[in-house]
Amino acid sequence: MQAEYDSNNIFARILRGELPCFKVYEDADTIAFMDIMPQSDGHTLVVPKEPAVDIFGLSEAGAAAAIRATQIVARAVRETFAPDGVVISQFNGAAAGQTVPHVHFHIVPRYADQSLRGHARDQQKMEVLKAHAERVAATLAKQGA
Numbered sequence: 001m002q003a004e005y006d007s008n009n010i011f012a013r014i015l016r017g018e019l020p021c022f023k024v025y026e027d028a029d030t031i032a033f034m035d036i037m038p039q040s041d042g043h044t045l046v047v048p049k050e051p052a053v054d055i056f057g058l059s060e061a062g063a064a065a066a067i068r069a070t071q072i073v074a075r076a077v078r079e080t081f082a083p084d085g086v087v088i089s090q091f092n093g094a095a096a097g098q099t100v101p102h103v104h105f106h107i108v109p110r111y112a113d114q115s116l117r118g119h120a121r122d123q124q125k126m127e128v129l130k131a132h133a134e135r136v137a138a139t140l141a142k143q144g145a
């Protein structure tokens with residue numbers, strides 16, 4: 001059973017350039033940008049361009065490209081923020097915690113002395129997100145990604 005894709009979901013609109021985001025990375029198949037309600041500093045989303053609701057609707061090629069991009073961006077997030085660990089997660093269905101119906105991967109730095117902020121709860125200041133995005137993009141450029 002395949003969930004029906006809503007082409008007006010928020011990430012579809014970001015992908016079409018109708019809504020802004022603080023982008024850190026783009027290739028032919030994916031983009032990555034800062035989560036607007038980050039659970040920790042550096043929380044970044046990797047979003048396949050393919051219109052799929054969840055992992056089950058994503059093609060094999062799309063899944064491979066998404067994981068490749070997630071690894072590239074996660075390396076840069078780790079180098080930028082020097083966290084103690086990095087969680088990579090992906091939710092399928094509201095019951096699993098998915099709030100935006102376009103498949104995406106979370107890169108969430110974990111700092112040993114800090115608990116996570118709530119999922120999709122508090123919006124971060126735009127200037128903070130912008131500064132974080134610039135730092136990650138600069139690391140990616142340095143890494144030649």
Ligand code: 5GP
Nearest residue numbers: 010021034035036037091097098099100120
């Ligand atoms: P999900 O709950 O679907 O796994 O994750 C959706 C994520 O998207 C949440 O972490 C939430 O904070 C983030 N988010 C929701 N709306 C926007 C938005 O308009 N822009 C950005 N950059 N992130 C968003």
